[in-house]
Amino acid sequence: MAPTVAQITMAAGMDALVNVEVGGRGVVGAMHAAARDAEGGPLCLAAADRLLRTIHRRDVVILATGLPIAPWFRGEQDGPVGAATLARALVLGIGARPVIVTDPANVALCAAAVAGAGLHVGSLEEARRLPTTAAVLDFPLEWAAADARAAELLGSLAPAALIAIERPGANEHGHYHSAAGLPLTEHCAKIDALFRAGRAREVLSIGVGDGGNELGCAKIRDAVLRAIPRGGRCACPCGGTVVPVTETDVLVTAAISNWGAYGIEAAMAMLLGRPDVLHPREVDARVYDRCAAAGANDADAGLLDPGADGVPGPLHGHVVDLLACMVRNALDFGKMYREPRYPWL
Numbered sequence: 001m002a003p004t005v006a007q008i009t010m011a012a013g014m015d016a017l018v019n020v021e022v023g024g025r026g027v028v029g030a031m032h033a034a035a036r037d038a039e040g041g042p043l044c045l046a047a048a049d050r051l052l053r054t055i056h057r058r059d060v061v062i063l064a065t066g067l068p069i070a071p072w073f074r075g076e077q078d079g080p081v082g083a084a085t086l087a088r089a090l091v092l093g094i095g096a097r098p099v100i101v102t103d104p105a106n107v108a109l110c111a112a113a114v115a116g117a118g119l120h121v122g123s124l125e126e127a128r129r130l131p132t133t134a135a136v137l138d139f140p141l142e143w144a145a146a147d148a149r150a151a152e153l154l155g156s157l158a159p160a161a162l163i164a165i166e167r168p169g170a171n172e173h174g175h176y177h178s179a180a181g182l183p184l185t186e187h188c189a190k191i192d193a194l195f196r197a198g199r200a201r202e203v204l205s206i207g208v209g210d211g212g213n214e215l216g217c218a219k220i221r222d223a224v225l226r227a228i229p230r231g232g233r234c235a236c237p238c239g240g241t242v243v244p245v246t247e248t249d250v251l252v253t254a255a256i257s258n259w260g261a262y263g264i265e266a267a268m269a270m271l272l273g274r275p276d277v278l279h280p281r282e283v284d285a286r287v288y289d290r291c292a293a294a295g296a297n298d299a300d301a302g303l304l305d306p307g308a309d310g311v312p313g314p315l316h317g318h319v320v321d322l323l324a325c326m327v328r329n330a331l332d333f334g335k336m337y338r339e340p341r342y343p344w345l
Helices: 005-018 028-039 043-054 080-094 104-116 124-129 143-157 192-200 218-227 257-272 281-293 313-330
Strands: 060-065 097-102 120-122 133-138 161-165 204-209 250-253
Touching (some): 043 080, 043 204, 080 257, 097 104, 097 143, 104 133, 161 192, 218 250, 250 257, 257 313
Parallel strands (some): 204 250
């Protein structure tokens, strides 16, 4: 069933919320407008609707995350937190079997985030067999090995969807960059190989990004080149753009990529009529705490304080609360205009 007018209206609000410019980069609005034009409607809703139409109980969903931050070249909390909470939503809402892929250096912090989200962390075999269980796998750093691993995973798991959350992608020269154009190539697993091979097999793919250097942002290449200061020419010897060449079927933009994942969760909860599919703020706080404790920084001061992109952990919980309120109100849309508004009047 197609989303209703009420759901589309509320979904536009969800998009607006998760794209509020809080970080002071000044690029979120342009990226969101371009992605919205390309999609022709609310982005979180488009992603949720495609996921619900495509994934069935026990289907594998592969989520890619992890963006190495210099000079430690370990991941930040933006990405792993959203991947973990979205994995939880896919389990609760559909009964999917999530598999997380990331850089070798980021396996432990992704596993900590997944456990913080309330899921068991197990082997690949256990993740396919057991409920509420996810596997966290490292992906090769070399292209040849990555191509082989991509073929192996697609062949053995037959995933119903591929989702990238704050996952850098390679540019036209095969190099990876931060949003500021700094080089990351040698530290990045070549997960693009998985998404390229998945596209060839017509596997649904979704990208979530906030800086233009993430997998999926090829969909709004021109907007990134205009909006991002280093978009058209990086700060490394490759001399290319920061825009990945690999597209995804749906691109969800957000001020902070975790919020894009939250928005997809909220849209899923709304479409299913199940508010519990969106994780509560208590779970959000726990995921941030455990991810930080495992070595993920906040990508602003570089500290291991819970939070992402300079926004402290508790404030992310408020975004979850607002999305939860929107989900609840979407289930009784227009109630304020029905009489009597309050039964005791």
